[in-house]
Amino acid sequence: MKLLEKASKRAKSAEVFQIESQSVPVKFTAGELESVKSYETSGAALRVIDEGQLGFSTGTDLGDGEEIVSRALETAGIGEEVQFSFPEPQKTGSSETFDGETARLSPEQIMEMGQRVIDEITEFDSELDVNVSLQRSSDRIRIANSNGLDLSERRSSISISVDVKLVGTEDIFSFYDSCQAASLGNLDVDGLLERIKQRLKWAGLRTKLPTGRYPVIFTPRGLTVLLLPLLTGFNGMNVYQGTSKLGDKKGKKVADSSFSLLDGGVFPDSPFNRNFDDEGVPTSEKKLLDEGVVNGFLYDVRSAYLAGEEPTGNGTKGGIRGGSDFRSQPDASPITVVIPPGDRSFGKIISDVDRGLLVDQVLGLGQGNVLSGEFSNNVSVGYRIEDGAISGRIKNTMIAGNVFDLLERDLVLASESQWVGGDLKAPAIAVDGLSVVQKD
Amino acid sequence: MYDNIEEALGRSEGDYTEIRLEKEFRDTVKYEKEDLINLDSSVESGGIVRTLVSGGWGIATFNSTEELGDKVDQATQVARTASSYLSEPVELADTPVEEESIQPELERDFRKIPLEEKRKLLESYNELILNFDKRIKSTKALYSDSYRELTYANTEGTRIRQSVPDVVLSLVSVAKSDDGSPQVAHDSVGEATGFELVTGREDMATGVARRALELLDAEPVRGGEYTVLLNPKLAGVFIHEAFGHLCEADHFYKNDRLQEIMEIGKQFGPEDLNVVDKGYIPGRRGNTTFDDEGVLRQKTYLIKDGRLNNFLHSRETAAKMGGKPTGNARAVSYRHEPIVRMTNTYIEGGVESFEDLLSSIDKGIYAQDAYGGQTQLEQFTFSAGRGRLIEDGELGPVLKDVVLTGNIFETLGNIVGIGDDLEIIGSGGGCGKDGQFPLPVTTGSPHIRIKNLTVGGR
Numbered sequence: 102m103k104l105l106e107k108a109s110k111r112a113k114s115a116e117v118f119q120i121e122s123q124s125v126p127v128k129f130t131a132g133e134l135e136s137v138k139s140y141e142t143s144g145a146a147l148r149v150i151d152e153g154q155l156g157f158s159t160g161t162d163l164g165d166g167e168e169i170v171s172r173a174l175e176t177a178g179i180g181e182e183v184q185f186s187f188p189e190p191q192k193t194g195s196s197e198t199f200d201g202e203t204a205r206l207s208p209e210q211i212m213e214m215g216q217r218v219i220d221e222i223t224e225f226d227s228e229l230d231v232n233v234s235l236q237r238s239s240d241r242i243r244i245a246n247s248n249g250l251d252l253s254e255r256r257s258s259i260s261i262s263v264d265v266k267l268v269g270t271e272d273i274f275s276f277y278d279s280c281q282a283a284s285l286g287n288l289d290v291d292g293l294l295e296r297i298k299q300r301l302k303w304a305g306l307r308t309k310l311p312t313g314r315y316p317v318i319f320t321p322r323g324l325t326v327l328l329l330p331l332l333t334g335f336n337g338m339n340v341y342q343g344t345s346k347l348g349d350k351k352g353k354k355v356a357d358s359s360f361s362l363l364d365g366g367v368f369p370d371s372p373f374n375r376n377f378d379d380e381g382v383p384t385s386e387k388k389l390l391d392e393g394v395v396n397g398f399l400y401d402v403r404s405a406y407l408a409g410e411e412p413t414g415n416g417t418k419g420g421i422r423g424g425s426d427f428r429s430q431p432d433a434s435p436i437t438v439v440i441p442p443g444d445r446s447f448g449k450i451i452s453d454v455d456r457g458l459l460v461d462q463v464l465g466l467g468q469g470n471v472l473s474g475e476f477s478n479n480v481s482v483g484y485r486i487e488d489g490a491i492s493g494r495i496k497n498t499m500i501a502g503n504v505f506d507l508l509e510r511d512l513v514l515a516s517e518s519q520w521v522g523g524d525l526k527a528p529a530i531a532v533d534g535l536s537v538v539q540k541d
Numbered sequence: 542m543y544d545n546i547e548e549a550l551g552r553s554e555g556d557y558t559e560i561r562l563e564k565e566f567r568d569t570v571k572y573e574k575e576d577l578i579n580l581d582s583s584v585e586s587g588g589i590v591r592t593l594v595s596g597g598w599g600i601a602t603f604n605s606t607e608e609l610g611d612k613v614d615q616a617t618q619v620a621r622t623a624s625s626y627l628s629e630p631v632e633l634a635d636t637p638v639e640e641e642s643i644q645p646e647l648e649r650d651f652r653k654i655p656l657e658e659k660r661k662l663l664e665s666y667n668e669l670i671l672n673f674d675k676r677i678k679s680t681k682a683l684y685s686d687s688y689r690e691l692t693y694a695n696t697e698g699t700r701i702r703q704s705v706p707d708v709v710l711s712l713v714s715v716a717k718s719d720d721g722s723p724q725v726a727h728d729s730v731g732e733a734t735g736f737e738l739v740t741g742r743e744d745m746a747t748g749v750a751r752r753a754l755e756l757l758d759a760e761p762v763r764g765g766e767y768t769v770l771l772n773p774k775l776a777g778v779f780i781h782e783a784f785g786h787l788c789e790a791d792h793f794y795k796n797d798r799l800q801e802i803m804e805i806g807k808q809f810g811p812e813d814l815n816v817v818d819k820g821y822i823p824g825r826r827g828n829t830t831f832d833d834e835g836v837l838r839q840k841t842y843l844i845k846d847g848r849l850n851n852f853l854h855s856r857e858t859a860a861k862m863g864g865k866p867t868g869n870a871r872a873v874s875y876r877h878e879p880i881v882r883m884t885n886t887y888i889e890g891g892v893e894s895f896e897d898l899l900s901s902i903d904k905g906i907y908a909q910d911a912y913g914g915q916t917q918l919e920q921f922t923f924s925a926g927r928g929r930l931i932e933d934g935e936l937g938p939v940l941k942d943v944v945l946t947g948n949i950f951e952t953l954g955n956i957v958g959i960g961d962d963l964e965i966i967g968s969g970g971g972c973g974k975d976g977q978f979p980l981p982v983t984t985g986s987p988h989i990r991i992k993n994l995t996v997g998g999r
Contacts, residue, residue, distance in 0.1 A: 125619075131795035136598035136878065137623040139615050143604045144585075159583045161604040172582045179657045181577035208622045216626075230796050266918070268798040273918045312764070342574045342679040344715045344723045407576070430579050465922035468913040469942055472715065473722035475761075477944035477997035479922040497920075499946055499997035501764060503722075536999040538764035540947070 102245050104145060104166045109247045111174055112149035112156070116187045116246035118379060119145045120424040124238035127211045132219050132231050137208050144427045146418075147173045148187070154180040159428045185406035187246040193383045196367045196374040199255040200284030204239035206259065211235050214290070218261060221294050225301060230266040235259075242424050244381040252381050256422040257283050258373070260523070261290065265297060267304070274304055274494065276462055276482045278322070281421065281523040282372035289372075289520065300461065303484050308493030309539050310485045316457035317500065317535040318450060318486070321519040321527040323460040328438070328525070329467050330474045330504040331362075335389050337400035337415075337433040341408040344472050346505050350395045356508035360530075362390035363439040364399060366414060371437055372523045379423050379431050380416035387413060393508075401433040421524050435524075442528040443514025450513055450531050452489035458537055459484040459491065460500060474504040497540035507532045546694045549609035555592035555599075555617050557633060559695035561833060562588040562606055563875040566652060567687040570660050572667040574679045582656055587875040590616040596630020597623035600878050634859035636836050636866050643703040643830055647735035651686040651708055654736050659684055662739065663710075666746040670714045673750035676757065678723065681713040683969070684739060699835035707826055707981055708732060710739040711969035712746055716753035724759075724941065726752035726926065728910075729969030731981065734824045756927060759941040764998030768905035768931075768957075769945060770898055770990050773964035775911045775925055777984030780816055781886050781972070782914035783921035783949045788818075788843045788851075789869075789881040789974075790858035792918070799918075800862075802950075807849045810953040815889040816844040818853060820868045825885050826967045827983035833879035834870040841867045843886075844953075855881050873977040880975055887985030891959025898958045898990045900934035906996060907931050908943050913970075922946040944997040958990030 108115035122142040128135040146159040147169050156177025160169040215233045222231050236259070243253040260281030267274040278296055282288040319326060333339060334347035347355060366375040366384020375384050380402050388396045400408065401416030416431035418424045451459070463478035480498045484491045515528040546560050564586040571579035587604040590612045599620025601612045624630070651659075667682040686708045693701040711729035726749045732738050771779060786792070793799035820829050820838025830838055834856050842850040852862070855870035858881060870879035899907070907929040914923030924944045930937035964985055971979025 130791075133628055133795065134597070134623055134626045136600055137619040138600040138602070138878070139619050140876070141601075141603045142876070155580075157579065157581045159581070159585070161585045161587055162606070168584060172584070176580045176582050176656065179660055180580045208619055212622070212626055230799075266796070266799075268796065268802070270801075273799075273802075273920075275917050338573070342715075344679045344717065346722065403578075428581075428583065428585070430581070464915045464917055464920060464946070465913075465924060465944060466915075468915070468922075468924040469944060470723070470725055472725060475722075475942045477924070477942055479920060479946040479997070481917050481920060497946075497948060497995065499764060499944070499995060501942075501944070501997045501999050503999075536764060538995060538997055540766065540995045 104147065104163065105245050105247065107166050108147055108149055108170050108173065111170060112151040112177065114150045114187055114247040116148045117145060118424065118427060119243040120240055120427050122238060122240045124236055125208055125211060126234065126236040127208065127215055129215050129219060129233040132223060134212060145169065146427045149173045149177050150183060151177040153182050154178065155183045156180045157430055185402055187248055188250055188381050188402060188412065189248050190250040191383055193252065194367055194376040196376055198283060198374050198376065199257045203237060203259050203285045204257040206237045211237060214261065218263060218290065218294065222265065222297060225298055228267065230268060232264040234262050240422055240424065246381065250381045252377055254376060258422055259285055259288055261293065263293065263297060272307065276300055279522055283374065287372045300482060303491050304494040306493035308485050308495060310458055310495050310498060310537055312539050313537060314534045315537055316454050316531060316533045318457065318459045318529055318531040320459065320461045320529050321521045322462060324527050324530060325466060326460065326463055326476055326478055327504045327507065330471045330476060332435055333471050335398050337398045337404035337408055337410065340398050341404055346472065346474055347395055353395055354393045355395055355505065356390055356393040357510065357512040358392040359443055359512050359514050360390060360393050360508060361388060361441050363388055364435050364437065366436045368437060368439055372520055373421055373437065375423055375436055378414045378416045378436065379418045382412045382414045382416060384414040384436050399433045399435060401431045404433045437524045440527040442516050442518045444516050445513055447515040447517050447529050450515055450529065451486055454486045454489060457486040458495065459486055476504060477501040499538040501536050545609050546692065549613045550694060550696055552610045553592060553613050553617065553696060555594045555620060557696055558590065558592040558613060559693065560588065560590050560609065561875060562692045564690045565687055567685065568656055568659060570663045570684040572663060572680060572682040575671065580660060589875050589878065591878055592616045592620050593631060594620035595624035597627050598631060599623055602876050631857055632860040633856040634866050636856060638698040639831060639835055639837060640700050641831065645704055645706050645733065647706060649736040651736040652688055666712060666742060669743060669746040670712065670750045673747060674754055676716045676718055676754060677714055677750055678717045679715040683711040685709045693833065693835055695835060701831045701835055703830055706733050708734060708736065708738050709969040710742060712749045714749045714753040716757050718757050721757060724753050724756035726756060730967060731826050731969045732824050732967040733826045733828050752927060755939050756941050759939040761942045762906065762928060762940045762996055762998040764996060766993050767996050768902050768990065768992045769994045770902065770905060770907045770931065770988060772909040772988060773962065773986045774966055775908050776986035776989045777887060777966055778911040778914050778923055780888050780986055781883060781982065781984045782916050782923055784816060784843065784953065785818065785883045785886045786916050787918065787949060788853050790852040790854050790862060791881040794858040794861045803849065805849055808847055809844055809849055809950065810847045810956050812847045813891050813959055814844055814847045814956055815842065817842055817889060818883050818886045820884045822885050822965065825965065825983045826981040827883065827885035829868060829871055829884045832868045832870045833872045836866045836868045836870065838868040853881050853883065855879060871980060873980045877977050880977065882974065882980055883972065883982050885965065885983040887963065887965055888959065888987065888989065890961050890963035890987045893958050893960050895960055895962060895988050898960055898988050899931065902931045902934055905931040906940065906943065907936060908945060919948050919950060921949055942998065946995050946997060952991060952994065955992045955994065956989055957992050960988035963987045
């Protein structure tokens with residue numbers, strides 16, 4: 102690679118991350134086609150270590166590469182002294198990450214998919230206001246460094262996200278759902294439509310839940326309320342900096358033994374595979390929580406070096422296919438998270454509840470003190486459970502608690518799992534005694 | 542640069558075509574704890590073509606601007622496909638043809654400040670926080686500047702060049718006692734100014750350290766309904782999140798029922814409530830002298846004397862709703878088409894002093910500063926950085942984890958006091974909508990008092 106050669110001549114070691122991305126986003130507003138887009142990105146990020154100091158620069162229209170190399174070296178001249186080196190070549194997996202048919206989907210085909218989703222939803226209720234965004238993408242990613250690592254991969258994806266509004270005179274009900282996959286064949290459009298219709302059926306009747314403490318069931322999508330603070334605790338940089346609530350808990354039990362948590366780049370039925378992270382480290386499967394016991398944390402190359410650990414294949418530049426923000430330096434974050442299911446059916450869990458709340462979507466995710474595990478959210482999509490059945494949709498309702506406290510209680514995990522947004526597979530999970538505030 | 546553009550526009554077969562090119566220079570310095578986590582000096586360039594063919598939009602974005610004509614063809618091709626699917630063709634409201642070139646005057650141009658000086662300055666703030674107290678466990682300190690050179694041209698004859706500076710300093714401290722939970726405090730400044738904005742900010746550094754320590758001993762708030770006094774920072778975020786977004790016409794320009802709810806002239810708040818979106822206030826980061834459709838900025842009253850007065854429009858939403866473009870079609874970068882966004886949004890000052898607002902509250906919460914907020918049409922939620930209990934008109938103990946929520950229409954009606962201390966505040970971060978983040982905006986407000994507001998808590 103020319104850029105790597107050029108940088109290597111002037112710095113002791115260098116790493117180039119390159120992405121070329123092509124996508125076709127199609128947008129429908131209020132059930133009607135709004136726009137079709139052809140989107141091209143071509144960018145590179147250069148990291149250099151020179152005289153033991155780290156430098157970084159990114160660019161798009163690189164020309165002969167002179168500017169980006171000079172800028173990276175300039176930053177290295179005053180940059181952080183680092184002891185780590187860029188990853189050595191390692192054997193990576195060879196799972197399929199690209200589907201040619203998906204990458205070639207025409208705007209017409211994508212529009213037809215969008216129209217089908219709109220038709221099915223509005224057939225259910227013609228008063229609904231439906232916005233749909235679809236996108237097919239194909240990326241070519243290449244990571245090469247002066248240690249001889251040189252990896253490239255093509256990654257395709259197709260995604261549909263749906264925003265539904267039901268506007269009444271006294272009340273607006275609005276929710277969101279999505280599905281995405283690397284190949285059209287794995288795109289679960291039927292599952293998406295089924296979930297949307299289920300919400301609308303349950304939403305028919307408005308009800309309230311008096312302020313108090315109740316058993317609360319989080320749907321797989323609603324589970325992000327708990328997962329966001331929890332995963333922050335597994336971030337290797339937070340562990341190193343002493344701000345993770347789990348940092349000193351390795352080998353200790355922090356959650357109910359029914360709860361395990363896995364991270365990796367390749368899972369058997371995953372809608373997306375990634376064989377290596379954005380630094381070229383293989384994305385190994387690992388247990389973060391093993392039956393409630395903390396087993397390990399997530400590290401990129403730098404945080405691993407700082408914490409005296411090994412990189413875990415979690416150095417990412419964002420996005421489900423990786424590299425979506427090539428402008429940023431890699432950061433330790435989860436790739437694909439899986440929570441193994443329990444043994445009680447979702448229906449049975451609901452029928453076991455005398456009075457409680459089913460939480461599917463909230464507002465204000467991640468806006469509280471995430472490090473401490475505190476959450477306090479407005480439930481935008483939630484249902485009251487009464488005598489073992491859904492009795493209607495609630496509104497103006499807040500839930501609040503601390504994730505780390507909740508997980509230590511008895512948890513009930515449903516036996517059915519579901520992919521959420523392509524990078525999380527989880528069952529519904531019930532917890533007891535969560536604080537609910539209902540506005541009169 | 543126009544030569545290239547003129548030629549490409551000349552090739553356009555669309556009914557309307559616009560080209561926007563951008564070159565951005567940016568420097569970033571970031572410390573976490575003792576570590577210089579990022580030092581980045583980068584240049585990025587790219588562009589976008591948007592074209593209307595028989596009332597259907599086609600858009601092409603790209604990094605290489607060499608074959609601009611081909612990009613126009615590409616956009617035209619997708620627009621043709623789109624137009625064949627349309628039930629109702631897009632129309633654009635009229636707007637004057639503009640020809641302008643705008644260069645900001647910066648007191649201390651950050652492009653001329655050596656990166657090393659930026660690094661040293663940030664390091665000094667970072668050390669101030671870290672050394673403030675042994676219970677400060679970690680920090681995040683960020684300096685970033687960006688200088689965007691924008692060139693805009695459309696087939697109606699508008700030609701605009703404008704350069705947009707942006708400079709941000711953001712400081713976060715994390716405190717932890719031996720047995721307790723980590724507590725976080727943050728503060729930031731962001732403006733469309735020069736380097737002078739970020740120098741001399743030692744008080745801001747010690748302030749975030751002190752506030753994180755205060756939170757270590759703070760009580761979590763008890764959930765319930767309260768009279769809440771919002772400080773200008775939080776009230777500004779509130780009006781942006783909860784009401785400003787609702788006034789963006791692209792949310793409802795195709796929805797008759799929402800339009801009934803958002804009826805001009807409807808009483809939404811008390812007589813003394815005025816809410817403004819103003820496209821230009823000297824030095825502010827929300828400034829949009831010309832928006833990304835070439836429409837000149839303006840001052841738009843969203844609420845006047847408590848009544849809904851106007852919406853924020855793009856040319857498309859204005860045409861559809863019979864309104865006028867308001868200069869609010871903004872794109873976060875060349876990678877996106879313009880959508881309806883806010884600029885500098887604020888509640889105008891009233892007459893009550895802070896003491897008057899406070900003294901009449903028997904039991905309530907003083908909610909200060911903002912972590913962030915989110916809205917979903919009428920529902921909103923926003924998190925205060927911290928709070929104080931109010932008892933018998935006096936400020937009491939410090940509270941943590943204060944999250945406010947409600948229904949915007951009800952809440953605007955429950956505003957029962959507007960302070961005389963309007964502050965317009967430029968902070969870091971930015972606004973997100975439809976995948977376009979972070980867009981620089983400014984928010985502002987005086988202290989405001991709201992009754993019967995729901996506060997989440999345990």
